[in-house]
Amino acid sequence: MSKPKTPPDTAGEQRRRLHLVPDSTQQPTREAAGPVPAVPALALDPETERRALEEIARARSELPDRDEAMFGTYLGSLVRRLEPTSEADPANILASLMAATGVYLGDGPHMRAGDDRHPLLVWPMVIGRTGVGRKGAGWSAAKRLLLATDPDFEDRNIHSGLTSGEGLTQAFNEDEAGATGPDEGEEGKGKKRASLLPPGDRRLLAFETEWATVMARMKREGNTLSATLRAAWEGGNLSTLGVNARIVRDTHVGILAHITPNGASSIYLGKDGYWHGRVTVGVRDDGKPDRPHVQAKTEAEVIDKVRKLERDRDAGKVRKPGRAWTVEKWLTHWVENIAAPSVRYKTLQGYRTAVYKHLIPGIGAHRIDRIEPEHFEKLYAKMQESGAKAGTAHQVHRTARAAFNEAFRRRHLTESPVRFVKAPKVEEEEVEPFTPKEAQQIITAALNRRNGVRFVIALALGCRQGEALGFKWERLDRENRLYHVRRALQRQAWQHGCEDPHNCGARFHRVACAENCKRHRNRKNCIRNEKGHARPCPPNCDRHASSCPKRHGGGLREVDVKSKAGRRRFVLPDEIFDLLMRHEEVQRHERVHAGTEWQEGGWIFTQPNGRPIDPRRDWGEWKEILAEAGVRDARLHDARHTAATVLMLLRVPDRAVQDHMGWSSIRMKERYMHVTEELRREIADQLNGYFWNPN
Numbered sequence: 001m002s003k004p005k006t007p008p009d010t011a012g013e014q015r016r017r018l019h020l021v022p023d024s025t026q027q028p029t030r031e032a033a034g035p036v037p038a039v040p041a042l043a044l045d046p047e048t049e050r051r052a053l054e055e056i057a058r059a060r061s062e063l064p065d066r067d068e069a070m071f072g073t074y075l076g077s078l079v080r081r082l083e084p085t086s087e088a089d090p091a092n093i094l095a096s097l098m099a100a101t102g103v104y105l106g107d108g109p110h111m112r113a114g115d116d117r118h119p120l121l122v123w124p125m126v127i128g129r130t131g132v133g134r135k136g137a138g139w140s141a142a143k144r145l146l147l148a149t150d151p152d153f154e155d156r157n158i159h160s161g162l163t164s165g166e167g168l169t170q171a172f173n174e175d176e177a178g179a180t181g182p183d184e185g186e187e188g189k190g191k192k193r194a195s196l197l198p199p200g201d202r203r204l205l206a207f208e209t210e211w212a213t214v215m216a217r218m219k220r221e222g223n224t225l226s227a228t229l230r231a232a233w234e235g236g237n238l239s240t241l242g243v244n245a246r247i248v249r250d251t252h253v254g255i256l257a258h259i260t261p262n263g264a265s266s267i268y269l270g271k272d273g274y275w276h277g278r279v280t281v282g283v284r285d286d287g288k289p290d291r292p293h294v295q296a297k298t299e300a301e302v303i304d305k306v307r308k309l310e311r312d313r314d315a316g317k318v319r320k321p322g323r324a325w326t327v328e329k330w331l332t333h334w335v336e337n338i339a340a341p342s343v344r345y346k347t348l349q350g351y352r353t354a355v356y357k358h359l360i361p362g363i364g365a366h367r368i369d370r371i372e373p374e375h376f377e378k379l380y381a382k383m384q385e386s387g388a389k390a391g392t393a394h395q396v397h398r399t400a401r402a403a404f405n406e407a408f409r410r411r412h413l414t415e416s417p418v419r420f421v422k423a424p425k426v427e428e429e430e431v432e433p434f435t436p437k438e439a440q441q442i443i444t445a446a447l448n449r450r451n452g453v454r455f456v457i458a459l460a461l462g463c464r465q466g467e468a469l470g471f472k473w474e475r476l477d478r479e480n481r482l483y484h485v486r487r488a489l490q491r492q493a494w495q496h497g498c499e500d501p502h503n504c505g506a507r508f509h510r511v512a513c514a515e516n517c518k519r520h521r522n523r524k525n526c527i528r529n530e531k532g533h534a535r536p537c538p539p540n541c542d543r544h545a546s547s548c549p550k551r552h553g554g555g556l557r558e559v560d561v562k563s564k565a566g567r568r569r570f571v572l573p574d575e576i577f578d579l580l581m582r583h584e585e586v587q588r589h590e591r592v593h594a595g596t597e598w599q600e601g602g603w604i605f606t607q608p609n610g611r612p613i614d615p616r617r618d619w620g621e622w623k624e625i626l627a628e629a630g631v632r633d634a635r636l637h638d639a640r641h642t643a644a645t646v647l648m649l650l651r652v653p654d655r656a657v658q659d660h661m662g663w664s665s666i667r668m669k670e671r672y673m674h675v676t677e678e679l680r681r682e683i684a685d686q687l688n689g690y691f692w693n694p695n
Contacts, residue, residue: 066091075101082141092138095124096256100146103205103254104153123233123255125211139207139256158205159196162214165224169238171196171204172248203252211257212280213289229255267302275299277306281313292318312414325412327371328364331355334403345492345559354399358383368407373420376400380424393424433642433674434459438631445629450586451605451613453579455625458636461570462643462661465636466490469613470558471604473584481577483570485662487558491615494545494554505544512536556612566662580604644672649679 070091071080079094086093099122107119126138147154162168197204208214218226228238232253239247267277275298278291294305312318325333335355340348362379363371380393401418408416434442439459446452454468466488475484498504513519513526520526527534537543545551561567572580583604590608591598598610605613622636640661647657648669658666 070094078145082145086137086141088137088141092126093141095122095126096139096142097145098122099124099254099256100142100158100205103157103203103252104146104150106203107250107252119252121233121252121254123257125257125259127259139258156198157201157203158207160207160209162206162208162225162229163217165226165228165238168206168225168228168232168253169248172202172238172251202250205254205256208255208257210280210289211259214257216282229253267299267306269299270295275302277302277309279306279309279313281309281318318411318414324367324369325407326364327366327368328360330368330407330412331359331364331403334406338406339402344562345490349493350395351399351402354396355403358396359400359403368404369413371417373417373422376418376421384424390424390426394426397421397423431638431641431674432634433638433645433676434631434634435676435678438629439642441629441631442625445625447579448628449621449625450608451583451621453576453583454605454613454618455622455639456579457576458639459642460573460576462640462647464488464562464566464640464662465615465618466559467561467566467662469605469615469618472602473604474602476580476604481572481574483572485561485566485568485570488561488566489612489615490557490559492554492557494548494551496542496545496548497550497552498548501542501545501548502540504548505541508544508547509537509541510534556614561662563662563664565658565664568659568662570660641672641674644669645674645676648673649676 066089070076071094075097076094079090079097082093083090102120102122105120110117110119112118143154159171214225217223231238232251237247237249238251267275270276274295277294279294280289280291282290284290292309294302294309296302296305309318332355335348335351339351343351358379362382363375366375376397380397383393383396384390397418400421401416404413404416404418407413442459443456446455454471457463457468457471458465463485467485470487470489471483472487475486476482477484496504510527512528517523517526524533527536529535546554587604587606591600591610594609600610601612603610603612607613619636623633626633644657644661647660652660654666654669657663657669661668661672663669
């Protein structure tokens with residue numbers, strides 16, 4: 001920026017220059033400066049004139065000195081004529097005018113340096129603080145003169161929004177004579193995209209009001225803008241070597257860039273008496289710079305706030321622009337739009353339970369950028385006081401951690417508050433695997449049932465419930481006695497297909513019982529919002545989809561196994577293979593007996609009509625087998641723990657155990673392998689032999 005050294009004009013001279021009224025005493029000759037285009041006069045009243053002149057003088061007083069030699073040209077003389085009518089730095093006006101004039105004149109005027117031909121292109125960058133530098137005022141003054149010469153030039157040839165090399169090349173798309181490559185359009189044939197420039201016109205002035213944003217785009221991996229701009233400067237031929245390769249020849253591209261110092265940070269005193277600051281921290285969704293605003297009563301306070309924003313920007317801790325989400329809005333968006341397409345069905349059901357039953361009712365009204373770790377800890381404590389198990393509270397904590405970590409990754413938060421939350425302590429109960437005697441009793445009782453071999457497989461091979469129920473004959477390799485685990489059976493909840501789920505399930509809505517309920521003889525059967533009772537439906541209940549006439553998406557579904565590691569092969573022990581062959585023969589007789597009632601699906605374990613077995617019915621049958629065998633009550637999944645422990649007792653190598661059990665990590669053995677009583681006795685015997693019977 002610079003300050004004029006010329007003496008102040010008289011009021012009359014200032015008025016003439018403010019209106020750009022021709023003055024015969026001041027007009028330069030054609031030899032000295034050439035013709036000056038006529039500019040429409042500005043109709044200002046005396047008071048407006050006075051205020052404008054005062055504002056111009058105030059702005060000029062803040063500019064540094066400049067070298068007057070820069071105005072010893074024709075364009076410099078025009079700037080002298082424009083200078084009194086603008087508060088901008090004359091050097092800014094001159095640079096802007098040179099950039100625009102070089103583009104307007106085209107590639108005809110040029111100079112040579114050796115064998116190189118250089119057109120009259122100038123790419124200036126105007127640097128100044130917003131509110132003080134008057135960057136935009138300089139361009140406005142230069143543009144007034146340019147538009148007086150050619151009113152349509154701005155709309156035709158001046159554009160903003162440099163994003164990529166491909167985008168710059170596309171500005172010249174319609175000019176077939178100078179462009180080679182496939183036409184763009186539907187299916188890449190026959191149709192062209194609209195060009196920014198008139199056909200045959202290669203002149204483009206890229207006017208960028210915030211060059212810091214353009215530089216940020218050029219830093220992105222794969223962005224070709226920097227290389228394309230260099231090609232435009234050196235020779236005018238632009239090319240893109242992508243899927244739709246193009247070569248555009250003989251372009252004439254100029255750039256006029258504005259930027260504020262210090263990475264686009266600006267500080268200024270507003271008309272309201274407060275100091276204001278803005279920092280460019282990124283790009284908004286619409287491509288415009290994201291410039292958060294801060295203000296304070298003193299300049300020192302604003303400087304501190306601006307520096308903090310800059311530090312947060314550099315550390316990647318700046319929140320996305322726009323109003324902060326509420327916890328309810330973010331959790332709903334996260335679980336339905338982010339988690340739902342990417343996680344398994346049962347994982348999603350757990351997330352939804354935690355979100356809709358616990359997190360939203362408990363902390364949903366908070367803004368996500370203002371919620372504190374203490375809010376989560378109080379929620380977990382309240383849940384456990386109401387009778388929820390620590391494991392349930394821990395599941396809610398894991399869901400909150402996943403949701404808020406995603407908000408942090410997407411810059412809706414500068415830091416995840418869940419990171420500092422003390423998770424509920426969960427005391428994991430040690431699973432007691434079945435002893436060899438108990439396992440034999442279970443196998444004996446199971447083989448007295450139709451699908452008894454299914455439970456033998458659970459104990460011996462350690463299959464998950466869904467994997468075993470999903471066994472199909474087509475995946476059994478009889479020749480090599482192999483079974484390929486690929487799919488599993490899973491029950492999924494039905495979804496309403498009607499327009500009004502609430503009214504559709506109205507007849508099934510549970511209403512809370514009164515204190516003196518007479519509907520139920522046993523008060524334990526009353527519907528109450530208390531532990532141990534069936535809970536009433538919420539006011540906006542949209543469940544009970546199983547009764548919807550248009551239900552969809554539910555029932556027994558064949559799904560992929562839990563993980564990639566779950567896709568594995570079992571070499572079947574001879575006893576289990578023989579049991580499966582006998583089971584196949586029995587099923588063949590059942591198929592004949594069922595006749596037309598049989599629904600063939602290729603399942604190994606079926607209902608009497610050929611349909612697959614419901615996991616809930618399978619669980620009930622397991623409990624019946626335990627009772628018949630006289631064995632302690634245990635989960636069906638404890639059979640998988642037993643199988644893993646047996647592999648440990650047999651001293652099977654860890655890598656083979658991991659493959660057999662379908663674990664993604666061998667660390668899972670810490671959960672599934674347990675020290676049995678027999679193993680403890682074996683350790684004691686070995687210690688006896690080592691210390692007291694060395695021979």
